[in-house]
Amino acid sequence: MASDIEIARAATLKPIAEIGAKLGIPDAALEAYGRTKAKVSADFLASLKDRTDGRLILVTAINPTPAGEGKTTTTVGLGDALARIGKRTAICLREPSLGPCFGMKGGAAGGGRAQVVPMEDINLHFTGDFHAVTAAHNLLAALIDNHLYWGNALGLDPRRITWRRVMDMNDRALRQLVVGLGGPANGVPRETGFDITVASEVMAILCLADDLSDLQRRLGAVVVGARRDRTPVTARDLGADGAMTVLLKDAIKPNLVQTLEGTPAFVHGGPFANIAHGCNSVAATRAALKLADYVVTEAGFGADLGAEKFFDIKCRAAGLSPAAAVLVATVRALKMNGGVAKEALGEENVSAVVRGCANLGRHIENLKQFGVPLVVAVNHFAGDTPAETAAVEAYCADHGVEAVVATHFADGSAGAEVLAGKVATLADGGAAQFSPLYDDDLPLFAKIETVARRIYRADEVIADKAIRDRLHRWEAEGHGRLPVCMAKTQYSFSTDPALRGAPTGHTVPVREVRLAAGAGFVVALCGEIMTMPGLPKVPAATRIGLTDDGLIDGLF
Structure with a gap:
């Protein structure tokens, strides 16, 4: 099978106006960035507010492993x-x-055959x-x-x-x-x-803001530090919110872009x-819900991180x-969770699959809580x-859910047709009774404990007195109703990346808390x-370059 970039490059992309038309977006509402990608105008988005929402479908996954899971690939294939x-x-x-x-x-x-395109543009600078x-x-x-330099009036x-x-x-x-x-x-x-x-609070704000007015309000509320008496100083105090907006x-x-099969795709934020809340923008999700009957979205890494934050932060904030x-x-991946080394994954090992299903089962139980x-x-x-x-x-049948094998990577939409039918039936069935994991009024540390105990299955959460005092101070300043965004390794339910399966x-x-x-x-x-990752011993960058024909090589 050809590589991802070879498949993407061989595709014939439709003009972006044709993709927009599938959702009823007029040409005048598209701000084109070349022939195959565009931004959707704010005025058009505002005109959609009274439309009925479509069905929102979340795609999440087990904890990631070097064996690969394919959450984004499945999101595209399902769509x-x-x-x-x-x-x-x-x-x-x-x-990306x-x-x-x-x-x-x-x-x-x-x-494979389940990609959003133009792949090279999306993975690199995209629309800036x-x-x-x-x-x-x-x-x-x-x-x-600069404020410190000129006398620190605040x-x-x-x-x-x-x-x-x-x-x-x-x-x-x-x-x-x-x-x-x-020197001075x-x-x-x-x-x-x-x-x-991607760990910036500005990124989170961009992804949670309703519109430009809400964007500026949120930017102004950013706390940049404190005075000696511990009172907060904000971006608005510095006069920064207008220019940032x-x-x-x-x-x-x-x-707006498209899949290899021409399905409209919003790629935003x-x-x-x-280390952050792991979801695409509220603006894109709301637009999609107004324009389509079914909206397929993903949340980053395993369900213990991405799905929990999608439910407890994004859905709570946006009313989704x-x-x-x-x-x-x-x-x-299940075999790796069952103890099989990466080099032995090609060998049949049913017992390892069964052992590894403990990780899958934990995620099933967690998702049912919502x-x-x-x-x-x-x-x-x-x-x-x-x-x-x-x-x-x-295993899934024993846990009260259906498992569907999908071959969208190799076969495109045809390989996920059965999965799509099952998902549509679920979404149309009206069985959802969505509820976040915790109430707004729960104290901040209790919210952290709730996620750690109910999602990670931890016995305890430990934090220094200084951290607990900081949380109490934020509660006194009016931030006690905020949700918590847990930053931890994606590879395990625990904080030890080597601990696979379903540890208890x-x-x-x-070790630290930050107010956003x-x-x-x-x-x-x-x-x-870490909120600033490091490069591996052999970075992917060492394999990326241009061919003699000026084409990008090595990007995957």
Whole structure:
């Protein structure tokens, strides 16, 4: 089978106006970025507010492994298959970050015969949204240091500045650094650092804002630090919110592209799910719900992170009510959870599949807590044997859900047609009784404990007195009703990335908490998770380049 980039490059893409027309978007509402991608105008989006919403379907997955799960690929394949069986469908995805593209994971536009295109554009600079987020975030950082330089009229304590800088690249050397060195002309020396752009609160705000007015309100509410008396200083206090909004005025508009089979796809926003809230923009999701009968979206990494945050942060903030969920697993990944080494995954091992299904079962139990009906999608690999897939189907049946084997990677929409029928039936059945995991009024630390105990199955959460005191102070300042955004490893239910399967009895250590007042949540950093990733020993960037014909090679 050809590589992802070869398949994408061989596709004949339709003009973006033709894709927009499938959803009833007029040409005048499309702001084209070339022939095959466009942004949808704010005026048109505002005109949709009184339309009835379609059905919202979440695609999530088991914990990721080096064996591969294919959550985005399944999202695309399912969307194409729903369109194939005659459903008016739109897909909603996040934009890929350059960090993973040039790091270890590679791109995030699907794979095989289930991709969004133009793949190279989407995986690289696309429409410039990430650059706009980076610029807006760093503008605020520059204004903070400039304010200190010119006398610090707000009394901002340099030791209590929490706003860092960002870039959309993995660079561990920038995690901790000192700025303002070199004498008085260069500012006030202080310790700070960089996060990756997808961890920026500005990214979260872009993805949760209703419109430009709400965007500016949220940007103004960003807390950048505190005075010596611990009172907060905001971006609005610095006069930064207007200029930041100007930098994001186009970025907030959803991007429209297409799948290989011509299904409309909104690809917009890109917060990571292990360190941020892991969902595409509210603006894109709402637009899709007004324009399509079925909207298929994904949430990053495993259901313990992406799905939990989709339900507890995005759906809570936007008033969304999902109709169904799809939990993606592969036989290969289940075998890894069952203790099989990556190099031995090609050998049939039914007992390892059964052992590994403990991870799948935990996610099934967790998703049921939210009151959303679900189906398991077994993303098929060529080496899977009938006995192995039968073991997954039997396990799921014992847990009260149906498992459907799908071959969309190799066969496109035809390979997910049965899955699409099952999902449509679930979404139309009216069985969803969606409810978030915890109430708004629960104290912040109790919210952290609720997620850790009910989703991760931890025995306890530990945090220093300083962290608990900080949470109490935020509650006293009026932030107690915010949801929590758990930042932890994506590879395990625990904070130990090597602990696969369905561990119990572990402890979740909270080493830091951050207030994202503009985004509307509190971040709890657990274990050794980093908000600025590093590159692997052999980065993907070393395999990427241009051919003699000027084509991109090595991107996947």
